[in-house]
Structure formats: C-alpha cells, structure tokens
Amino acid sequence: MNAPSLWILLPMAMGIFLLFINNQRILSLLGGSLAVILALIAQFVPIEAALKVASFSLKIDSGLLILGRSLVIPPTEGSLLALIYGAAALWFFGAEAAKTAPRMVPLGFMIIALMVAAIAVQPFLYAALFIEMAILLAIPMLTSIHRPPGRGVVRFLIYQTLAMPFILLAGWLLAGVEASPGDLALTAQSATMLGMGFAFLLAIFPLYSWIPLLIEENSPYIVGFLLWILPTITIIFGAGFLDRYSWLRSSPQLVIALRYLGLLMVVTGGAFAAFQRHLGRIMAYGSIAETGFSLLALSLDLRLGIPILFLLIPARALGLAVWSLSLTIIKANVENMRFGAARGILRALPLAGAGMVVATLSTGAFPLLAGFPSRLALWEGLSGDSISAALWMAVGIVGLLTSAFRSLAVISMADEFTDWTRRESPTQMTMLGLGMVGLFLLGLFPQSVQFLIANLPLMFDHLGR
Amino acid sequence: MELTFAWIAVVLMVITSAGLLFVRDWRWSIILLAAQYLGMFVLTLQHWPIGMASVKVVAGWMSAAILGMTRSGLSSEDSADENVLPRGWLFQLFAAATVVLIVAVVTPGVDTIMADAGFPVTNGGLLLIGMGLLHLGITARIMHVAIGLMTVLSGFEILYSTVEGSVLVAALLAVINLGLALVGAYLLIASTPQETESA
Numbered sequence: 001m002n003a004p005s006l007w008i009l010l011p012m013a014m015g016i017f018l019l020f021i022n023n024q025r026i027l028s029l030l031g032g033s034l035a036v037i038l039a040l041i042a043q044f045v046p047i048e049a050a051l052k053v054a055s056f057s058l059k060i061d062s063g064l065l066i067l068g069r070s071l072v073i074p075p076t077e078g079s080l081l082a083l084i085y086g087a088a089a090l091w092f093f094g095a096e097a098a099k100t101a102p103r104m105v106p107l108g109f110m111i112i113a114l115m116v117a118a119i120a121v122q123p124f125l126y127a128a129l130f131i132e133m134a135i136l137l138a139i140p141m142l143t144s145i146h147r148p149p150g151r152g153v154v155r156f157l158i159y160q161t162l163a164m165p166f167i168l169l170a171g172w173l174l175a176g177v178e179a180s181p182g183d184l185a186l187t188a189q190s191a192t193m194l195g196m197g198f199a200f201l202l203a204i205f206p207l208y209s210w211i212p213l214l215i216e217e218n219s220p221y222i223v224g225f226l227l228w229i230l231p232t233i234t235i236i237f238g239a240g241f242l243d244r245y246s247w248l249r250s251s252p253q254l255v256i257a258l259r260y261l262g263l264l265m266v267v268t269g270g271a272f273a274a275f276q277r278h279l280g281r282i283m284a285y286g287s288i289a290e291t292g293f294s295l296l297a298l299s300l301d302l303r304l305g306i307p308i309l310f311l312l313i314p315a316r317a318l319g320l321a322v323w324s325l326s327l328t329i330i331k332a333n334v335e336n337m338r339f340g341a342a343r344g345i346l347r348a349l350p351l352a353g354a355g356m357v358v359a360t361l362s363t364g365a366f367p368l369l370a371g372f373p374s375r376l377a378l379w380e381g382l383s384g385d386s387i388s389a390a391l392w393m394a395v396g397i398v399g400l401l402t403s404a405f406r407s408l409a410v411i412s413m414a415d416e417f418t419d420w421t422r423r424e425s426p427t428q429m430t431m432l433g434l435g436m437v438g439l440f441l442l443g444l445f446p447q448s449v450q451f452l453i454a455n456l457p458l459m460f461d462h463l464g465r
Numbered sequence: 466m467e468l469t470f471a472w473i474a475v476v477l478m479v480i481t482s483a484g485l486l487f488v489r490d491w492r493w494s495i496i497l498l499a500a501q502y503l504g505m506f507v508l509t510l511q512h513w514p515i516g517m518a519s520v521k522v523v524a525g526w527m528s529a530a531i532l533g534m535t536r537s538g539l540s541s542e543d544s545a546d547e548n549v550l551p552r553g554w555l556f557q558l559f560a561a562a563t564v565v566l567i568v569a570v571v572t573p574g575v576d577t578i579m580a581d582a583g584f585p586v587t588n589g590g591l592l593l594i595g596m597g598l599l600h601l602g603i604t605a606r607i608m609h610v611a612i613g614l615m616t617v618l619s620g621f622e623i624l625y626s627t628v629e630g631s632v633l634v635a636a637l638l639a640v641i642n643l644g645l646a647l648v649g650a651y652l653l654i655a656s657t658p659q660e661t662e663s664a
Binding site: 066067068126129130132136137139143145146148151154158161162164169172173189 | 605638
C-alpha cells in the first residue's frame with residue numbers, strides 16, 4: 001500500500017461512488033466517517049515505517065509513480081493530511097444540516113483528493129494543474145443544472161483558470177533563475193509571473209470581486225468550503241516555492257510585497273465588511289481578510305511566520321464552517337440575506353444567529369475565540385517588524401469586529417413582543433452547537449491543536465526552522 | 466518546409482481567433498475552434514513528437530465536439546444576433562488589430578525568454594493568449610467564455626510545449642481542456658432551464 005493511493009486515489013474513487021447516493025444523511029455520515037478514518041490513519045499510522053499488527057506487518061510507502069512523475073507524501077506530511085481530512089469531516093458532517101450533502105460530499109471528496117495531489121506531486125509546480133482540475137470540479141458543486149449560473153461562478157472560473165499558465169511558466173523561469181542567479185531581468189520576469197499566478201489563485205486585491213458575488217448567488221456552505229480548501233492548499237503550495245528557492249526566500253522585496261498585499265487584503269476586507277448590508281457579503285470579506293492574515297504570516301521571519309500560518313488553518317476551517325452553516329440556515333428562512341430581510345431573525349433562529357456572530361467575532365480576533373491566538377501572535381510578530389503595519393492590521397480587525405456588531409444589532413432588532421421560536425432542525429442545532437463550542441475551545445485552549453500543527457513545519461526543508 | 470507550415474499555422478490562427486470574436490453562429494464558432502486546434506497541433510509539432518502533439522489536437526477536437534453537441538441540443542440562444550456582425554464590430558476589429566500588433570512587437574523579446582522556441586511558435590502562442598483574453602474581456606456568454614478560456618490555454622500550451630515535454634503534463638493539460646469543455650457544456654445547459662425541464 002502507498003500513501004498517494006490511500007489519501008488521493010481512494011477519496012477520488014469514494015467521491016465517484018458517492019455520486020450515486022442521494023440520501024442527505026447517508027452521504028453526510030458516510031463521507032464524514034471516511035474522512036475521519038483517513039484523518040486518524042494519517043495522524044497515527046506512520047508512513048514509511050513498518051507497523052506490526054499481530055502477525056501482520058503493514059507498511060505505507062510514500063511514493064507512487066504515474067506517467068514518469070511521482071506523487072510523494074513524505075512522513076512529515078502526515079499531520080497536514082490529518083488536519084485536511086479532519087476539517088473535511090467537519091464540513092461533510094455539517095453538509096446534512098446545510099442540506100447540501102449530494103453536491104458537497106462526493107465532489108468535496110474529489111476536490112480534496114486533487115488538492116492533496118497538488119501537495120504531493122513531484123515536481124511540485126505541477127500542483128497548478130491539479131488545482132485547476134479541482135476548480136473545474138467546483139463548478140458543478142456551485143451551480144445547479146436547473147438554474148442559470150451567475151456572474152460570480154463565471155468570474156471564479158475565469159480568474160482561477162488564468163492562474164495556472166502563470167504559475168507553470170513561473171516555475172520554468174524560476175529554474176532558469178536558479179541556474180543563473182545574477183540575471184536580474186529573468187528574476188523580475190519570474191517573480192512577476194509567480195505574483196500574477198498567486199494573485200489570481202488567492203484572489204488577492206483587486207482580483208477578489210468574485211467572492212462576494214459567489215456567496216450572494218450560491219449556497220454559503222458550499223462557497224465556505226471552497227473558501228477554506230482552495231486558499232489553504234494554495235498558501236501551502238506558495239510556501240513550497242519559498243522553501244524551494246533560496247533567492248526568493250531571502251528577497252527583501254518579496255517580504256515587502258507580501259506585507260503590503262496582506263495588509264491590503266486585511267484592511268479592505270475589514271473595511272468593506274464593516275460597510276456591508278448583506279450578511280453573505282460580510283462573510284466574503286471576512287474570508288478575504290483571512291487570506292490577508294496568511295500573507296502577513298508569510299511576510300514575517302519564517303521561523304515565526306510558518307508556525308503562525310499553520311495556527312491560522314484550524315481556526316479558519318472551523319470559523320468558516322460555523323459561519324457558512326449559520327448563513328445557509330438563515331438564507332433558507334429569509335427572503336434574502338440583506339439586513340432589511342434578516343432583521344430580528346435571532347428570535348427565530350437563535351443558534352444560527354449566534355453562530356454567525358461568534359464566527360464573525362472569531363475572524364475579527366475577538367478574545368477567547370478560535371481566531372484570537374493566531375492573530376495575537378501575528379500582531380505581536382508584525383509589531384516587532386513595523387508598528388505602522390500592526391496599526392493597519394488593527395484597522396482591518398476593527399472593521400471585522402464592527403461588521404460582527406452590526407450583524408448582531410440587525411438580527412436581534414425584532415419587533416416588540418416577538419416570541420422566541422426555534423426553526424432550526426435538531427441536526428442543525430447539534431452541528432451549530434458543537435461548532436460554537438469548538439470555536440470557544442480553540443480560543444481557550446489553543447494548545448489543544450498543537451499535536452497536529454507542531455510538526456507541520458517539518459514538511460519544508462528550509463522554512464520554519 | 467517545417468517553418469513554412471508553422472507560419473501557415475500562425476496565419477490560420479489569426480483567422481480563427483479573430484473569427485471567433487466576430488462570428489455569432491455557434492456552428493461557425495465550433496468549426497473555427499477545431500481549425501484553431503489544428504494550427505496548435507502544427508506549432509506543437511515543432512518541439513514535440515507527433516504522438517504527443519496529437520494528444521493536443523485530439524483533446525481539442527473532443528472539447529469542440531462536446532461544446533458543439535451540447536449547443537446543438539439547446540434552442541437558439543440570442544438568435545437575433547446570429548449570422549450578423551455583432552454590435553460594436555468596428556471596435557472589436559480595432560481591438561483585435563491592436564492585439565496582433567502588440568503580439569508582433571513583443572514576439573522577439575518573448576522568444577528570447579522562451580529558450581528560442583522559434584518565431585512562429587512564440588508568435589502563435591502569444592496571439593492565442595492575447596485573442597483569448599480579448600474574447601474573455603468582451604463577452605459574458607457562457608459558450609464564448611468557454612471558448613475564450615480554451616483559446617488562452619491553447620496559446621499557453623503552445624508556449625509551454627517548447628520548454629516542457631512531460632507526458633504527465635500533456636495528459637493533465639488534455640484533461641483540463643476536456644474538463645473546461647464539460648464545464649462549459651454544463652453551464653450552457655444550466656443557463657437554459659426551460660429547455661432542460663421540458664426535455
């Protein structure tokens with residue numbers, strides 16, 4: 001047995017198999033359970049080490065050869081797989097509550113398999129091809145065959161597809177830079193290509209216009225899933241470039257570019273969120289700010305930045321899951337997600353309303369919530385480098401917190417004498433309750449995920465050491 | 466002789482990519498797209514063996530067939546526009562001419578960067594990228610978006626074939642081309658809900 005078969009080919013096959021099941025509950029339970037099993041195997045069964053079970057000896061090889069190239073999952077990536085599949089289980093279990101399981105679980109499995117392949121493929125720059133395939137699979141997940149696609153989906157497809165050529169060509173140019181490091185023109189060309197590729201892929205300002213459109217037009221839960229998996233893997237892929245090319249890693253211009261872009265994302269995300277009058281668009285700008293935090297982490301001294309980058313991942317996964325599930329439930333109960341239509345909805349959907357506010361607060365680094373420890377560490381690191389950068393980050397955070405309080409004010413503004421009711425189903429209440437408890441636990445005990453993320457920097461040869 | 470064929474392919478691609486901008490009849494769009502893949506095959510052949518270069522044209526024609534078959538099953542979309550020049554055609558002609566001019570100017574520089582891939586190959590690749598981007602910039606119709614993306618990718622594949630000869634990459638790019646056509650077909654069907662329901 002080998003690791004790529006287990007964590008790439010099996011989930012892919014499972015995704016295809018699950019396409020034939022239509023029952024929400026069965027899909028959700030089956031998909032979630034399989035993801036949990038894959039996460040547990042990744043965390044507890046070592047790769048490339050013989051494991052003796054009674055008289056049997058089991059060894060998971062790390063590589064698989066395909067068409068002359070290889071997919072390699074080294075032992076150091078076990079925790080990352082556990083994190084990815086663990087978070088996937090969370091999304092799949094929640095899919096029943098969001099009533100999106102038939103689209104979410106099968107295609108979600110295939111997308112995750114492709115994203116894992118993107119991390120595993122050697123040479124690593126071929127990852128762009130797997131990411132593009134995942135983008136193509138995301139389209140039927142986002143749209144229904146019975147409803148015309150909106151502008152957001154089309155723009156998502158165009159922007160994400162345009163990233164692939166840039167990254168592949170940048171990879172080739174970077175090899176040239178490695179061979180002749182003194183060639184400044186080639187260095188500038190390759191850096192520009194790489195920057196354009198990642199700007200499209202990570203939806204960096206001003207290329208993020210599709211995110212708010214996508215949330216307005218589609219199920220927030222499905223969009224939330226994509227806003228979790230795509231940027232998370234892309235950031236790790238991007239960090240791989242830093243790890244591979246020493247001139248890139250040591251470039252002061254890159255640090256400045258990452259810092260300014262990160263701040264731009266955090267500040268614009270926070271500011272736009274603060275002025276939105278649409279609950280979905282607030283989540284869109286929140287996720288944009290999240291990507292900004294990741295870029296800021298990469299702009300720090302990488303011995304500090306890489307652990308912070310990994311600390312951001314669980315908080316982002318859980319925060320977006322709770323936020324998007326809450327919004328999906330709210331969307332199903334109101335005419336639209338504008339403030340006017342969602343006014344007073346807290347009385348009818350107390351847990352969904354609370355979940356949305358708590359998740360927004362977590363993204364805005366509210367103390368004792370999941371997002372707080374990572375953002376605090378980031379803020380501290382940033383202030384050590386530049387006080388003005390730390391102040392700008394604060395501006396973005398204030399914007400996010402403002403949007404949380406505005407949302408809270410709107411959803412709790414019910415007419416006088418309106419009774420409290422509960423329109424959420426038991427499954428929805430359970431998932432939202434567990435999610436909110438998780439957000440508090442991650443905030444109160446951030447060390448509880450250390451067993452997962454402590455060794456993650458080892459997946460890089462030069463970063464985070 | 467090879468060089469002559471390559472330049473003929475470039476001329477063919479100028480005609481097809483510009484034609485794709487103006488033509489409103491979907492049948493002509495599919496024919497032009499298929500011809501464009503033929504030109505792409507000739508240019509890819511400059512650096513790849515015929516077996517691998519064939520993958521491009523086969524995948525491209527299959528993609529064109531997917532789009533064509535899907536479109537043929539749907540009732541006429543924007544029928545008022547078909548068979549006539551689009552509104553603003555003069556602007557589009559000017560934009561296309563500008564792209565051709567820019568491509569002609571930047572080709573020598575890019576050719577140097579692309580390890581001396583050859584003028585026709587670089588020119589053809591850049592032309593398709595430029596025309597595809599122009600196409601994406603001026604249309605919002607699903608079929609044209611799909612064709613625009615496929616045109617951009619074709620241009621990129623021509624350029625990339627000069628520096629990368631991996632079988633895996635060729636296979637994955639073929640899968641992506643087919644996937645793009647399937648996504649385009651899916652979105653085409655989705656954008657005509659009445660027909661879907663009545664079928």
